[in-house]
Amino acid sequence: MRSLKLSSSKQKWTSASGKRPPTRAEILRTTFLTVMMLIILAPVVWFVLSSFKDITDLSSRPPKILPTHWAFENYTEAFKMYNYKQYFMNSVFITSVATVLTLVINSMAAYAFSKYNFRGRDGLFVMTLAMIMIPLQVILIPIYLVVSSLGLVNTYWGMIIPAAATPTGVFILRQYMLTIPDELIESARIDGAGEFRIFARIVLPLARPALAVVAIFSILWRWNDFIWPLLIAQDEKLYTLPVALALLNGQLVVPYNIVLAMSVMSIIPVLFMFVFMQRQIIQGIAQTGLK
């Protein structure tokens, strides 16, 4: 298997193409990478396997790699108990509404920043950039106090609205919209299109790749958010998946095998997205340097 893999590898950065036996460096490299990938993947695989074990298997010493019997009931139990469905739906709801809101607000702000001239525009934009540098953890308490004075603690909106203010999204979209030629917008204006029509019919469709990147980021962020929902969702009915998992894990009343099954289910949507959108995600991150 190994030799078959290596024979298909080609040259490094020098010389012409064509098949030739792999050099020692190539063998070393591939072996090294394979070992490292195992180190990265093994814990995840172990975790997924664990989620199919029953309590006896989980506490056996030495641990078993494969479950003695595949405990699919962990999964069915998880759905029956502990409002898991509710947590899942909360996460879905918050992620989707926050993402839509993010796209609407950020694209409008980005359009204004890239295509309109108004007083203080550049100053405001610099401020937006500066905000990227302020980590949420630093302003946690004051934001919490703002949200609480608006009466949004323990509501869905308290989790959604602050999250929609993502300066990163504005930045990505604005950079992209700068590349849309002004002439296009001018000519549409001359043809009698209203401002909103120009925005909705011309700018947004053209900015689709950037919108996709922002949407992917937003989904990832909101799905995995922890500290903010932890503060806002005080009622158990509002828990998102990460909050529920972290808090249930701390309680001894919830069997560990169920927590495992819940965790695995919670990463499936993200993994799904990663498999299908890997290229956009990786490019988006490489271009912006943001996570």
Place this chain on the structure above:
Amino acid sequence: MAIFLTFIIWPALRGIYISFFDSTDGRTFTFVGTANYKAIIGDPTAIEVAKATATYVVFYVLIATTLAMFFAIVVNEQKFAKGFFRAVLFLPVMLSPVVVGLIWNDVLDRKVGPLNALLEAVGGGSPGWLIEPKLGMIAVIFVGVWVHLGFYSIILLAGLQGIDRSLLEAASMDGATRGQIIRLIILPLLKPTTLVIIILATIHGFQSFDFIYTLTGGGPFGATTLIVQYIYDHAFQVPIQYGLGSAAGVILFMVIFAFTALNFLLGRKRDAI
């Protein structure tokens, strides 16, 4: 824009303001001057937290950037299954930090974890990764690197792909060894990207909270309680002390800001030489 002002700028300013007050309910504020800051400086836990945070950040940044650089160069040269390796490397970045904590909690378990099973099989004993303070810190640093490695590598890879290949070919024609090419051409050309990585890693290091929360919960014996957890504990756990938490937040911001500025300055200075 109003949302940005309400949820970022205003809170940022307000955070500094609150840090000079004492409040337990978020409504009534009593001015206490610099008492919150003094309280933090005089608090032995805070000193422990500062030490733990410093240890974590230093090792995290060093290990993560070095490994990421190494990986980026290796993956970049790799022809076979490059996309696959890149995807696997990146996988942990996608996972929810809460779940990452749970995963490693499972793997590092003293009695039933697979790592100790492996160690025992080769006669390495069964260290209490999440039970002994020192090992707990090592575990937290390791997992932190594990999570973010792919992220930094991807950015470095993008930088590497921006390097003109003809430059590398010319050097190897002139008889430069691979080590020389990496050291004398690739690394200097990659310096701006590396600087970005170091800054990002420093910021991430100071912000770490979620995966530690589910991995060690700040333990064993507070050994992995970092500054964000300190803020969280003081502001949102009884007894609630918004002022003290805000002061810690301001300190965190100043530290991050100072490190970012320092990185920029050092980067620029070395360019000048």
